[in-house]
Amino acid sequence: MSATAVERPARVPDGMRRELAGRVGRAAWRAGRAELRKNLANPGGLVVSGLFLLVVAGMLAALWSAAAEANGGAVAGYTAAALVWYVTISEITTISQRMQFIDELGDDIGSGRVETALLRPVPMVVLLWAAQVGGALPRLAACCLGGLPLAAVIAGAPPSWPAAALAIPATLLAVTINITGQHVFAAAAFWLRNARATWFVYQKLVFVLGGMLLPLEVLPDWLESIAQWLPFMAMAYVPARLAAGYVEPELLFVQAFWLVALATIAIIVFARGERRLVEAGA
Amino acid sequence: MATNASPTAGAGPAIVTRDLTRTFTTGRRRERRTVDAVRGISLSIEAGERVAFIGPNGAGKSTSIKMLTGILHPTSGTAQVDGLVPWHDRRRLAGRIGTLFGQRSQLWPELPSRAAYDMLAAVHGIDDRTAAGRVDELGELLGATELFDQPVRTLSLGQRMRCELAAALLHEPGILLLDEPSIGLDLVAKRRFRDLLVSLNRERGTTIFLTSHDVADIEIVADRTIIVNHGRIIVDDTVESLRRTLLASKRIEVGLHHRIDPTCIELLGTTVTEATHTRISLDVDTSATPVRDVIDALLDRLPVADLTVVDPPLEDVIADAYGDSE
Amino acid sequence: MNTLRGLRRTWFGAIANSWANRRSFWSQAAVMILNDLIWVVFWVIFFDRLGEVRGWELRDVLVLQAILATGAGITLGFFNNSRQLGRLIAEGQLDEALALPVPALPYLLVRRIEPINIGDVAFGVAVFAVMGEPTPLRTLAFVAAVAISAITLGAFLVLAGSTAFLGGRSDGSELGFHSVVLFASYPVDVFGGAMKILLFTMIPAGFITAIPTRFVRDLEIELAMAAAGVAILLVALAALAFRAGLRRYTSGALWTAA
Numbered sequence: 001m002s003a004t005a006v007e008r009p010a011r012v013p014d015g016m017r018r019e020l021a022g023r024v025g026r027a028a029w030r031a032g033r034a035e036l037r038k039n040l041a042n043p044g045g046l047v048v049s050g051l052f053l054l055v056v057a058g059m060l061a062a063l064w065s066a067a068a069e070a071n072g073g074a075v076a077g078y079t080a081a082a083l084v085w086y087v088t089i090s091e092i093t094t095i096s097q098r099m100q101f102i103d104e105l106g107d108d109i110g111s112g113r114v115e116t117a118l119l120r121p122v123p124m125v126v127l128l129w130a131a132q133v134g135g136a137l138p139r140l141a142a143c144c145l146g147g148l149p150l151a152a153v154i155a156g157a158p159p160s161w162p163a164a165a166l167a168i169p170a171t172l173l174a175v176t177i178n179i180t181g182q183h184v185f186a187a188a189a190f191w192l193r194n195a196r197a198t199w200f201v202y203q204k205l206v207f208v209l210g211g212m213l214l215p216l217e218v219l220p221d222w223l224e225s226i227a228q229w230l231p232f233m234a235m236a237y238v239p240a241r242l243a244a245g246y247v248e249p250e251l252l253f254v255q256a257f258w259l260v261a262l263a264t265i266a267i268i269v270f271a272r273g274e275r276r277l278v279e280a281g282a
Numbered sequence: 283m284a285t286n287a288s289p290t291a292g293a294g295p296a297i298v299t300r301d302l303t304r305t306f307t308t309g310r311r312r313e314r315r316t317v318d319a320v321r322g323i324s325l326s327i328e329a330g331e332r333v334a335f336i337g338p339n340g341a342g343k344s345t346s347i348k349m350l351t352g353i354l355h356p357t358s359g360t361a362q363v364d365g366l367v368p369w370h371d372r373r374r375l376a377g378r379i380g381t382l383f384g385q386r387s388q389l390w391p392e393l394p395s396r397a398a399y400d401m402l403a404a405v406h407g408i409d410d411r412t413a414a415g416r417v418d419e420l421g422e423l424l425g426a427t428e429l430f431d432q433p434v435r436t437l438s439l440g441q442r443m444r445c446e447l448a449a450a451l452l453h454e455p456g457i458l459l460l461d462e463p464s465i466g467l468d469l470v471a472k473r474r475f476r477d478l479l480v481s482l483n484r485e486r487g488t489t490i491f492l493t494s495h496d497v498a499d500i501e502i503v504a505d506r507t508i509i510v511n512h513g514r515i516i517v518d519d520t521v522e523s524l525r526r527t528l529l530a531s532k533r534i535e536v537g538l539h540h541r542i543d544p545t546c547i548e549l550l551g552t553t554v555t556e557a558t559h560t561r562i563s564l565d566v567d568t569s570a571t572p573v574r575d576v577i578d579a580l581l582d583r584l585p586v587a588d589l590t591v592v593d594p595p596l597e598d599v600i601a602d603a604y605g606d607s608e
Numbered sequence: 609m610n611t612l613r614g615l616r617r618t619w620f621g622a623i624a625n626s627w628a629n630r631r632s633f634w635s636q637a638a639v640m641i642l643n644d645l646i647w648v649v650f651w652v653i654f655f656d657r658l659g660e661v662r663g664w665e666l667r668d669v670l671v672l673q674a675i676l677a678t679g680a681g682i683t684l685g686f687f688n689n690s691r692q693l694g695r696l697i698a699e700g701q702l703d704e705a706l707a708l709p710v711p712a713l714p715y716l717l718v719r720r721i722e723p724i725n726i727g728d729v730a731f732g733v734a735v736f737a738v739m740g741e742p743t744p745l746r747t748l749a750f751v752a753a754v755a756i757s758a759i760t761l762g763a764f765l766v767l768a769g770s771t772a773f774l775g776g777r778s779d780g781s782e783l784g785f786h787s788v789v790l791f792a793s794y795p796v797d798v799f800g801g802a803m804k805i806l807l808f809t810m811i812p813a814g815f816i817t818a819i820p821t822r823f824v825r826d827l828e829i830e831l832a833m834a835a836a837g838v839a840i841l842l843v844a845l846a847a848l849a850f851r852a853g854l855r856r857y858t859s860g861a862l863w864t865a866a
Contacts, residue, residue: 048783055787059794063661066798067654070661200639204646213650218657306860353706355859369858376709386704390621392628401621405614405710433628 027122032134039138049139050146053095057147060087060213061154076217082244083215084155088147089167090212090240093174096139097182105186114277125183125270132179140175159245166249170239173255178206178235180259183266190273205230211237215244234258294365296457296489297327297350302359304345304513319345321513322359327506329456332483332490334504334521336497342513343493347461350491351381364457377406380450380488384462387442388449391435395445399430399452406453413452420448423485424478440471447478457489458482464496476502497593500524530569533592534576536562539585552576560587614710619718623686626721637727644677644731647793662797667739669795672821674736675750676792679757679816681728683765688722690762693769694781702857713766713850740824749827753820756835760816763842764788766850773853784811792817812838 039046061084068080078086105128108114114124151158158164185202192198207213209223210232216224227233234255242251304320320342327333337343348354350361352368352375361368366375389398396417403413421427426444429437434445443463450458460479464472480503483490492503500507500521507524509517517524533555541559552571556563562584566576573591580586627633648670655666684691696702696716705712705719736742736750768784791813796804808814815838823831 044779048779052786055790059790059799062800062803063794063798066661067658071658075657200643204643208646208650208653214654219653220656223653304860348703351707353703353858357860372706372858373709373711376707381707383703383707386707388704390625392625393621397621397624401614401617402708404610404617405708407610407614 028130031127032130035131035135046142050142053143054146057088057091081155086240086244088151089243090236092143163242163247167239167242174239180262187269231258295326296329299361305357330487334507335493337510341510380455380458382450382460384465389434395430460492532566534564535590537588539587622721633723636724640727641731664795670739674732677728677732678754681725682758683762685725687717688720689716690765694772694778697772698778749824759839763846766846770849770853
């Protein structure tokens with residue numbers, strides 16, 4: 001071991017661990033709440049999000065309705081109405097994401113601003129994550145306000161109310177998983193200076209393999225099998241499929257799995273990245 | 283060297299304004315506020331003068347210079363720059379005046395300044411051979427010839443400002459308008475920049491009109507100073523006479539090794555403004571006693587740990603001026 | 609004429625400036641190419657499943673993407689201030705252009721190059737070359753279509769940007785940009801009646817991609833002439849709007865105290 005190696009911290013006794021967890025939890029809660037309030041205080045931005053969703057979901061709905069019509073009434077088993085609900089929900093879960101997050105993290109790391117975050121006794125990734133989740137909620141609400149009436153007007157009621165009920169927790173899970181996934185990708189900013197390219201790649205993976213632009217069943221079989229095994233499907237496909245009327249509660253378990261898996265990876269990658277920053281000075 | 287003064291030199295003032303006024307209304311409906319940025323400014327500047335337009339932030343300096351360059355219409359009042367009404371003939375005027383605004387850049391960051399000079403030569407309708415000659419002259423005048431070939435982003439701020447100055451002078455304007463040009467420059471660079479403005483004026487007769495909130499600009503660059511506050515001119519006088527009145531005061535701050543009895547600092551022409559056990563502040567009336575003498579006396583008599591000479595803050599100068607003019 | 613000479617030098621200078629940092633240039637262009645590629649993948653999958661939708665086949669949509677990428681790439685890549693105009697106005701950054709003896713709008717337009725969009729150009733040309741059946745006649749049509757598309761988009765962006773002269777905010781400009789690009793990337797026939805009217809009037813996405821695409825496919829000269837006419841009209845409107853807006857800008861009606 002070299003002389004400059006970082007010493008392993010001593011093992012934390014259990015009682016103290018509970019207290020630490022409590023502290024982390026509270027700090028995260030506050031970070032999330034602050035971001036949520038900040039976004040609520042900017043109604044203009046929320047209106048823009050809602051309108052944007054309306055436009056994009058409307059366009060995809062038109063596209064897929066035309067597709068269903070050209071294909072004898074259904075595509076890959078989805079009726080036109082189901083497709084409209086599908087794309088509306090898939091767009092809602094993705095448009096509530098904030099694109100600039102990875103850029104900003106990259107900037108913060110490059111400029112050294114991240115160092116103050118490292119000085120806090122709470123892991124940076126937790127605070128970042130909590131802030132993003134809190135901030136996404138108002139946007140999610142705005143998108144729902146825009147998108148749900150649109151889908152109802154174009155396609156009528158959701159094809160299956162039980163499935164639609166499942167879609168609600170699925171949507172919340174999907175947004176959370178997406179944010180967690182972004183953190184995994186954003187951690188690339190610790191190594192690459194320009195993380196923007198990774199964001200583009202990430203976004204496109206969600207678009208195609210996550211089922212945002214099209215139901216996974218539309219993909220050629222080999223691609224569909226791959227997509228079903230990747231985490232991206234939990235970010236858009238799952239809630240969208242439920243909204244489209246397929247009562248498949250097992251999908252929620254898949255989401256839970258990916259949430260835990262991605263969170264674990266994110267924590268590990270951030271820890272590695274932070275250590276690299278501290279040791280090598282980026 | 284022949285002066286390249288403006289074509290209308292001798293045919294009238296370089297810059298003249300009468301009751302120039304600019305009001306802004308901000309806010310919507312019920313919260314409408316009116317801001318009088320500039321209230322009736324009248325001035326007349328002859329070709330070849332060096333004028334400092336001094337005032338604190340918000341005094342109306344930038345608004346005035348915007349009106350003089352034609353990018354803003356006044357609410358009322360008239361002005362002529364080089365014989366043209368700026369807001370009627372903005373583009374024609376742009377070919378006759380040079381502007382250097384601290385925040386704006388004419389240069390491309392990745393390229394050497396020469397690339398921007400080529401562009402500006404074309405924009406101003408100067409043929410390339412003439413332009414090359416002028417760039418060489420400017421390089422000599424500003425001591426910047428080697429800088430012109432380096433990518434702009436590799437230059438220090440002071441070096442960049444010299445290149446920007448060359449850009450502003452390429453079309454040989456008779457009048458140069460500068461808005462806070464030395465912001466962000468260190469003391470050495472500021473000094474050098476000011477000296478350049480003076481030599482530019484001496485060698486070419488270029489009229490210099492410079493806005494600033496730095497009192498040192500009065501002392502080094504200008505031969506005439508106009509002080510504005512709250513949109514109005516408070517003082518319009520030569521620097522010479524200002525030296526005798528407003529600027530005839532320096533403050534010396536002395537830090538001491540150990541306590542002394544303050545009464546022992548009786549020096550002619552000084553007023554003790556503050557005396558704690560280890561710090562003393564003195565105002566020196568420089569028209570009565572040179573600062574140098576006071577410093578020598580202090581060093582002789584007191585256990586001086588450190589000593590600083592400062593200009594009185596601009597606010598004090600202006601407050602005095604305001605008080606005087608009322 | 610020294611205005612043209614000045615504008616040409618400004619444009620070349622801006623290009624040289626962005627070309628100077630080679631690595632950054634190519635990495636940005638590459639990002640865009642990757643981005644565009646994914647859309648192609650989407651359409652390939654879509655039409656592989658569906659064959660034809662409302663008269664549009666895979667080749668048509670890919671030609672549309674090629675025209676959009678090349679045309680928008682030219683406008684946004686080589687004349688990027690058309691997109692930034694709203695922001696420049698809102699932030700009072702027109703002054704630099706106003707201090708020179710050249711017309712402000714052309715100068716602003718040539719002043720800024722954006723490498724990321726130049727990637728689009730390369731991509732669009734490649735897609736047309738591979739998928740567009742580039743016979744000599746069709747290639748000529750493609751060039752004309754791209755020119756019309758780029759000019760129409762640019763003029764629309766200047767119009768949208770000029771809304772910032774009214775309220776001092778760049779929201780209209782942003783909204784205009786995002787919506788026109790979004791609408792232009794879809795085959796217009798999937799939209800219903802009211803929507804379609806919108807796309808040929810207020811947000812002229814139909815003239816940016818749909819008509820030029822049909823022209824390249826069917827080679828009917830009337831289509832090109834119609835689209836060119838609209839382009840010219842929009843240019844005139846944009847110039848007028850900017851000139852009127854600039855008068856408002858210099859009259860100080862926009863600002864709070866400087």
